[in-house]
Amino acid sequence: MRKGEETRTRLLDVAEAAVLAKGFGATSIDELIAETGITKSGFFYHFRDKNELAKALLERYIENDERIYDEIFSRAHELSDDPLQAFLLGLKLLSELLSDLPNGHPGCLVATMCTQERAFDREIQEINRQAALMWRRRFGGMFRDIMRHYRPREALDADQLADMVSTVIEGGIVISKALKEPKSLPDQLLVFRTFVRMLFQPIAQA
Amino acid sequence: MRKGEETRTRLLDVAEAAVLAKGFGATSIDELIAETGITKSGFFYHFRDKNELAKALLERYIENDERIYDEIFSRAHELSDDPLQAFLLGLKLLSELLSDLPNGHPGCLVATMCTQERAFDREIQEINRQAALMWRRRFGGMFRDIMRHYRPREALDADQLADMVSTVIEGGIVISKALKEPKSLPDQLLVFRTFVRMLFQPIAQA
């Protein structure tokens, strides 16, 4: 029982790295079981088929993603009571965290699953959609909180601003990978941060 | 000669739609030749292997992409001599163009190739990188032009701003697909447009 979980986790670890590096289709089961030190029967004991592996992979990835966001932004809110300052600090912390990844961001499984790889079944698409909606709720809440304290220089929708966070991260990952410049992603986040700061900065009185 | 080109083009058309819909790995050669009305031998007459198909697909996609940007922004520069206004107009035109796609943006092959799908060979990765660099040059030039006429409210690097255009587009495509909301992508572009306008807006004198 305990052992089962452990093997499953190891399988998922190996699979996640391979999928992010080469894509889902290019990752063979034979390859995964070889590296995990398991047999094919063992694999199919844990996962009904490859699609279920994808599902488990995605769910675990999203969970971990949420955990990281929770940590960073709760940390930021500890450091500042002001919602705007806390958000800006969170972006900064996130950017720094991304800068410290030596080989750049390994890639987002949500993007992997939705941008590519077979017509994944409805279930996975729905998980993906829920993930994007969670991001929207998370950051949307922050922006609404900020808007209660600051008057934006331009009228912008809180949900659209929230989506912009996800957009910059997902797009930054793509551009960073295409350019082979790991620094691009954290840089893009900081540019976005500047935009947000500018948006809510009180207009200077002459 | 003429006939060969025509068949090749038809193959690429079919392949592009399939790849953007299901991913490269999930698109089988058998499927492509069935829809094109050609035999397997015929396919391998045009392309040495699947990787060469990917290369041709990508090159054609990027060419077309550049053509669209050329059209939109040359159009915008006809309508306004001011570099800032022309750029803002271009973003607006682009956003409208994206809004008019009934099923949303079909996906970007650059993202498809770099985010996923097998360890594509160096050649394809290099094509991808060049595409991203072209985008940077294109938009970077526009931002530098703008900066000669307008003083930005915050000091931001022109190349990073240029990358932000690509980032928002690529990220917007991902988020739009994940959310299954085609409108997200054009909306995100407009939010970015607002940021750019705000960045270069002269500070109002009280």
Place this chain on the structure above:
DNA sequence: CCGCTCCTGTACCGCCGGTACGGTTTTCGG
């Protein structure tokens, strides 16, 4: 009529995802 482009047809290979199923070891609660 030659030769080139642009294919068709057939046969075959190895990898991969997946199924089936019987057997074996490991683990843990009672």
Place this chain on the structure above:
DNA sequence: CCGAAAACCGTACCGGCGGTACAGGAGCGG
């Protein structure tokens, strides 16, 4: 410590897919 469930192993097999190897043919310009 025992028994049952959990967690595998081994083997054999299937069809689909990417890819190879040729042999040959239709159509067309020179």
